[in-house]
Amino acid sequence: MSRSAHPAGPRHGDVLPEGHFTAPPADLNLLDPKVWSATVRRTDAGSVTVGGIDVRDLAEQFGTPAYVMDEQDFRARCRAWREAFGTGADVYYAGKAFLSRAVVRWLHEEGLNVDVCSGGELTVALSAGMPAERIAFHGNNKSKAELEYAVKSGVGHIVVDSYDELVRLSWIAQQQGVRQQILIRVTVGVEAHTHEFIATAHEDQKFGLSLSGGHAAEAVRRALTLDGLELRGIHSHIGSQIFDTAGFEVAARRVVGLLAEIKAEHGVELPEIDLGGGLGIAYTSDDDPREPAEIAGSLTEIVRRECAAADLTPPRISVEPGRAIVGPTAFTLYEVGTVKPLDGLRTYVSVDGGMSDNIRTALYDAEYSVALVSRASTAEPMLSRVVGKHCESGDIIVRDAFLPADLAPGDLIAVPATGAYCRSMASNYNHALKPPVVAVADGRSRVIVRRETEEDLLRLDIG
Ligand code: LLP
DSSP: OOOOOOTOBBBBTSSOSSSSOOOOOOTTTOOOOOTTOOEEEEEESEEEEEEEEEEHHHHHHHHEEEEEEEEEHHHHHHHHHHHHHOOOOEEEEEEEEEEEEEEHHHHHTTTOOOEOOOOHHHHHHTTOOOOOOEEEEOOOOOOOOHHHHEEEETTTTEEEEHHHHHHHHHHHHHHHTOOOEEEEEEEEEOOEEEEEBOOSSSSSSSEEEEEETTHHHHHHHHHHHSSTEEEEEOHHHBBBBBTHHHHHHHHHHHHHHHHHHHHHHHSSSEEEEEEEBBOOOOSSSTTOOHHHHHHHHHHHHHHHHHHTTTTTTOOOEOOSSSSHGGGEEEEEEEEEEEEEEOOOOOOOEEOOOOTTTHHHHHHHOOOOOOOOOOOOSSSSSEEEEEEEEETTTEEEEEEEEEEEEEEEEEEEEEEEEEESSGGGGGGOOOOOOOOEEEETTEEEEEEEEOOOHHHHHHHHHHE
C-alpha cells in the first residue's frame, strides 16, 4: 500500500467528534521527554532510537509487539528515589509493577529492596539473588503455603492485612521456631484522587485494618501478645497513580498518630513505618507528576514534626514505589497492520498486540500517548484510535491520539510509559503470545523476558 493520506478521517481544523483528546500537537515528530524514557531520541533521519539503538533494528531483531526497556533510565530512577530519601529510609520497589530477574539484579545493584505480593514474585526475587531480608511480603489473602514459604525464606518483614492472618502467621512462625517481623497494614481513611479500582485507603474496600473503626489498634493489641511475631511498625498504601501529595501527607500524619496511641496504651515505640507507593507518572503531556525528592522532603518533614509533637522517636520510613520507577522506562513497540478511516469519526489503527499486552485502557480508562517511530512525517495530524487484534471492540490501547495522516501498514508506532502494569498484567486472551521485554543500554540490547511461543501454550494444555 502506498503512503497516501486517508481522505475520510478528521483532520486538523475539522470539527472533531467527542473524546478525551485536546488539540493536536504542533509537531507530531516531537517526543515529549515527560512521557518517553530518558535515552529516547528522534534522529535526523527521522526514526527513533533508545539507548542508542534504532527501533527498526529492535523490531527486526526481536519482532513486534515488544516492550522496550531503557535500563539506564531505570537505574537512574532507582538512584533518584534512594537519594531523595537518603540513608534514613528504605525504598522497596513494588514488584507487581513489573518484575524479572534482570530487574531484581538492577535493584540490588542500586541499593533498593523489593516488595512482593505472591509466592511467584518471591521466587523471582530470591532466584535473582535479592537477599531475603531485603524483601517485604504483601497481600490481603496470602495462602498458608505462601506464608510458610516467606517465613522459611527469611523475608525481612511480612505486612499483615487481617486478624485471620495474624493468627495464621503466628502459628506458622512458631512451627518454624522463628520470630517473624511484621508490619500491620492500616486503612487511614484517605480518599485518594485516582481510579476507584486503584484507590486503597478509603473504608469500603478489601485492604488493611481500619484506623477509624479501631481495628488497627485492636490488631496491634493482638500482634503484641501473639507468640512468634515481632511487631515492627505500621504500613499504609493509599492508592496508585496519584499526583496530589496531600493524601500521602494526611496518611503520614494519621500513621504517626497511631504510633502515639500505641505508645500511650502499650508503652512501646514502634521503630518503622511504611508509607506505600502510588506516585503518579506522566502518560500524556497533560500529566504533571511530582518528583521523588519533593515527596521525600514533605513526608520526612511531616513525620519528624508529628513525632516531635507527640514525643516519639521518629521511626525509620520506607516507601514502595512501583510505577514511578519502572513505568516511564519502557515503551511498547507495535507494527501497524491496518489503517481504517471512519467517516466523521476517527481513524482506527490496528496493531499486532492489544488488550493482552496492555489491559489498562480497557480496565481503568487509562490514557496513553503514541508516536510514529520508524520514520518522521510531515503529514497532517489524523485523529486516531490505536486498537489491538483481539475479538472485542473494547480492545483499545490508545483511545484518542493524533498520528500522521500518511500512516500505513508496516509503520512502527510506540506507546510510551508502558513499563508498569502492562507486561505484569498481560494475558493470553485469544491465545496471544505475551511479548518479550528487551532491555537496551549503551548501544546494546538483550531480551530479559523472552517472547512466549505456541509451545509454551501447549505445554500447559495437557488434555
Ligand atoms: N505498595 C502496595 C502495598 C501496593 O498495593 C502497591 C500497588 C504499590 C506499593 C505500588 O504502587 P505504585 O507505586 O506502582 O502505584 N494495576 C493498577 C495499579 C495497581 C496497584 C496495586 N498496588 C494500574 O495498572 O494502574
